[in-house]
Amino acid sequence: MNETQEELTRALVLHPDIRSDGQRRAAGPAYEEAVALAAALPHLEVVGGTVVRLPRPHPGMLFGSGKIQELAEWIKRDEIALVLIDGPVSPIQQRNLEKEWKCKVLDRTGLILEIFSDRAATREGVLQVEMAALSYQRTRLVRAWTHLERQRGGLGFVGGPGETQIEADRRAIDDQLVRLRRQLDKVVKTRNLHRAARAKVPFPIVALVGYTNAGKSTLFNRLTGADVMAKDMLFATLDPTMRSVKLPDGPEIILSDTVGFISDLPTELVAAFRATLEEVLAAQVILHVRDISHAESALQAADVRDILESLGTSKEVPMIEVWNKIDRVDEERRETLMNQAARSDNTMVLSAVTGEGLDELLATVSEALEGARVEETLELGFSDGKKRAWLFKKGFVLEERQTETGFEIDVRWTQKDSNQYKDV
Incomplete structure (x- = not known):
């Protein structure tokens, strides 16, 4: 085993399928998304996982005693160091499960925070993640507070070098939050100056939004020739990227690539990343990119619309639905989608990978910005x-x-x- 393999944390992914939850999603796609989330962290090795069906969550342990024991044997046999639970886990449940299983437990919010911390590249992004993580930690005084000592990317939730079990103190967290807010205020002021400078250049902003892994960054790269990280991975892009694009037979625009949305996005993160999504609020046109090949594309689109509404985007701003990854659907499904899109003035079908449909998209954006020529x-x-x-x-x-x-x-x-x- 080489050094890189030795550093990997062996993880188990569990998706609780709770029958009493009126908002529950289809178990199969939800579990697959949870595995994809875990795979987005480079220092994790997902060695197994399963859907756990429950009539209702157990208040103290989340799962029933029989399932707890069954999972404990699995964890011991496969030498699991981290269990990722795709859903909310209370601090008490987390503490009890860690005691039973003798390994770390992380819920969906903690995992998303870890990914965001690993990916944030700009100073503002890093500060926003730190604040969101501290807000999350503040409610979990039973957890160790180690991420301020971290020696690599991430928040320390999933283990790593230099880990010492220091109990989080509310006063220390609050002091840290105050310090981070001051730093963030300075960064935001600088960013506002940059935005004001851009505003003097009368280029309209076109914002790409969409569920994570819908193909926004691939589309952005195709349209701008930029080299934005574009992988088949959740949350490949976290910090906003902007490039100018000259529309054929139309105006020059500023194209903005944004963080991908996801269902059950933690409240702390919606607030923390509001500034990252400010370009969407300033946009003259919004391109809602959908992975039309995904089994739950419609549900993902609904999640995106809900978050946009919570951000306060104007209903007067034209929104074009971009049905991406048409190259991944079979011929019969493709024909159905083409017919559906043809009946709508604000739906485009394309493939950011092959380039099919891009010319039509640019013409539609130009019309949306300036009206039909x-x-x-x-x-x-x-x-x-x-x-x-x-x-x-x-x-x-x-x-x-x-x-x-x-x-x-x-x-x-x-x-x-x-x-x-x-x-x-």
């Missing part, structure tokens, strides 16, 4: 020099012909441009 022929007299100069300055002129009384000018423009022309 039409060609017209205008007749101007020799005395209409100001109007003629304005048309050329705006780049609307396709062709000009001189007549006995003035000019015939072929233009291509939007209704908005036409209205402005009347006031020149």
Whole structure:
């Protein structure tokens, strides 16, 4: 076994399928997502997992005594160091399970925080994760508070070097939160200055949003030629990335790639990453990217819409649904999706990998930003020099012909441009 393998933490993934939960998701896809979440951490090795069906959660242990014993034998046999439970686990349940199983236990919120900490690249992202983690830890005084001593990425929830069982103290956490807020305020002020500088450049913002792993970063790279991390992995992108793109036959835009959304996103993270999603609030057009090949694409889309609504995005901002990964569906399903999209003005079907449908998407974005472009022929007299100069300055002129009384000018423009022309 090499050194890299020795450092891996052996993990077991459990998805509690609780019948009494009115919000429960289909167990199969939910479990697969949980495994994908665990796989997003490079220092974890998922050695097994299962769906655990429950009529209702046990208040002290989450699972029944028989299942606890069965899982304890599995954990001992496979030398599991960490059990990831895909759902909420109370501090008492966590402490009791760790005592029974003699290993670490992490719930869904803790795992997502760990991934966010591992991925955050900008100073603001790092600070936001620290604050979210501290808020999470504050409710769990039975847990060890080790992440401030960490010697590698992550929050220390899943073990690692330098781990000492220091009990979290509320006052210490609160002091740390105050310190982090001060640092974050300084970073946000700097970011606001950058945003103000961008605002002086009159480029509209087009924001990519979507469920995690929907293919936003792959689409972003395809459209911009950038080299944003784009892997078949949950939360591959955490910090906002922005690039300018010249639309064919349209304006120059700023394209913004954002953090992927996920169902049951911890409240602390929605608040902590609000600043990261500010570009969405400032966007003139939102592209909602969906993995249309995913079995729960519709449910994922509903989760995204709920989070956008909670962020306060304006209903007046045009939103285009981008059905991505069409290359992954069979021919019959593909034909059905194409027919559905054809009946909608704001749905596009494409593959960010093959490039299919990208031209149509860009044309739709251009129309959404400026309205549909039409060609017209205008007749101007020799005395209409100001109007003629304005048309050329705006780049609307396709062709000009001189007549006995003035000019015939072929233009291509939007209704908005036409209205402005009347006031020149």
